[in-house]
Amino acid sequence: MIEPKVFYRKLDALLRRIGKEKTGKKFLFSILAELESSFGSDLRFTNGKLYQENQDEFVILTPPGQPRSKQGRAKLPLASEAIQRALRFGSYIYDDPALAADFGIGGNGEYAIPAAFTVSKNAEERWLFLFELQSEWMREEVEFCMNAVRTALNYRLFSDAVKNDLQQAAQIQQSLLPASAPKVRGYEMAGRSQPAELVGGDLFDYIYFDDDMFGVAVGDASGHGLPAALLVRDVVTGLRMGLEKHMKIVATLRKLNRVIHRSNFSSRFVSLFYGEIESNGSILYANAGHPTPLLVHGREVQELKATGMILGALPEIALHREYARFAPGAALLLFSDGMLERQDREGNQFGLERLKDLALQHQGKSAQEILDTVFNAVLEFGDGAKWEDDATLVVVKRLPVPES
Numbered sequence: 001m002i003e004p005k006v007f008y009r010k011l012d013a014l015l016r017r018i019g020k021e022k023t024g025k026k027f028l029f030s031i032l033a034e035l036e037s038s039f040g041s042d043l044r045f046t047n048g049k050l051y052q053e054n055q056d057e058f059v060i061l062t063p064p065g066q067p068r069s070k071q072g073r074a075k076l077p078l079a080s081e082a083i084q085r086a087l088r089f090g091s092y093i094y095d096d097p098a099l100a101a102d103f104g105i106g107g108n109g110e111y112a113i114p115a116a117f118t119v120s121k122n123a124e125e126r127w128l129f130l131f132e133l134q135s136e137w138m139r140e141e142v143e144f145c146m147n148a149v150r151t152a153l154n155y156r157l158f159s160d161a162v163k164n165d166l167q168q169a170a171q172i173q174q175s176l177l178p179a180s181a182p183k184v185r186g187y188e189m190a191g192r193s194q195p196a197e198l199v200g201g202d203l204f205d206y207i208y209f210d211d212d213m214f215g216v217a218v219g220d221a222s223g224h225g226l227p228a229a230l231l232v233r234d235v236v237t238g239l240r241m242g243l244e245k246h247m248k249i250v251a252t253l254r255k256l257n258r259v260i261h262r263s264n265f266s267s268r269f270v271s272l273f274y275g276e277i278e279s280n281g282s283i284l285y286a287n288a289g290h291p292t293p294l295l296v297h298g299r300e301v302q303e304l305k306a307t308g309m310i311l312g313a314l315p316e317i318a319l320h321r322e323y324a325r326f327a328p329g330a331a332l333l334l335f336s337d338g339m340l341e342r343q344d345r346e347g348n349q350f351g352l353e354r355l356k357d358l359a360l361q362h363q364g365k366s367a368q369e370i371l372d373t374v375f376n377a378v379l380e381f382g383d384g385a386k387w388e389d390d391a392t393l394v395v396v397k398r399l400p401v402p403e404s
Helices: 005-019 027-045 081-089 096-103 138-175 226-244 249-262 351-363 367-383
Strands: 045-053 059-060 073-075 092-094 113-122 126-135 186-196 202-210 211-219 272-278 282-288 294-297 300-303 323-327 331-335 391-398
Touching: 005 027, 005 138, 027 045, 027 092, 027 138, 045 202, 073 081, 081 092, 081 096, 081 113, 092 138, 096 113, 113 138, 126 138, 138 249, 186 202, 202 226, 211 226, 211 331, 211 391, 226 249, 226 272, 226 294, 249 272, 249 282, 294 351, 300 351, 323 367, 331 351, 331 367, 351 367, 367 391
Parallel strands: none
Antiparallel strands: 045 059, 045 126, 059 073, 092 113, 113 126, 186 391, 202 211, 211 272, 272 282, 282 323, 294 300, 294 331, 331 391
């Protein structure tokens, strides 16, 4: 019987390794080897093998650069009672000779009892760890060790799979956001979105029609993370498909509202500002419950307030459009509430008034300079801490008319 303190110290070291080691091609082989080297003499483990599920059987795997062990069977039928018990219980000790025979172990006259446990990344990827137990093994210790390692491996494999899925979702979402702003005569634009998690629920987009008109949109899906990111995908796709020059803004957004409300995420909603800006400075916009963009010129700050409620909450919404004038030299700031609600150490929010003061102070700079200045100020206000909510800012600057 292994001394308890030694046993738990070894097991704790192995579990920490499972949580930290990179999960590449050799990961499971390294855990297999560690199990045998750390616990072989104490728990009577020997001849460890690793199998991977392949259609209707488990096939033995061979470590890179090593010959396959000639002991045991190369393939184990998925339908066999021995495998089914391992899958059903997670781990199993085959002290029934009839079941042990399925592994081709113990047939040479020497004492050897198969013991196995299974791990999985998902429903399609499963592995089986198989050992031989030599005489004087203790059931409680062997089962405890196998189940502890199995649980840790399952969690690690699942976590990595989810992380990989989220990374892919983040890449997809990033591809939906514009990589750069369009070049429009008389204007310049800059935008940035900072998710609180790997994927976020904010969006912004530019809709280029021609040199006489372009559109700009900023939105914020409720919550954050993957559900919000999926809603963002639908909104961006819907805008790009539905918006065309001379199309009615309100009709397009009402249709988008109905699509969002009917979706599987009907409990979710999104605030959205969309405006169309003409070369002469005319702005036609609709604001569906989004934080008010700021149109800054000289000493004046005009708020482009909501013209209707958020999208997705109800099947039909009241929404109308409004008009604003974009003077030469003016700057338009569109943002999500993550910019305003960022807190300092005392719990004070950055707030709209600070944003107005920054916009007034730096309106003479380029669109990119204004964006960088505001983002840096909001970040520093929160003492550089991790963003607790998605934060997005878009700056549109109408260039001054050159003096003749």
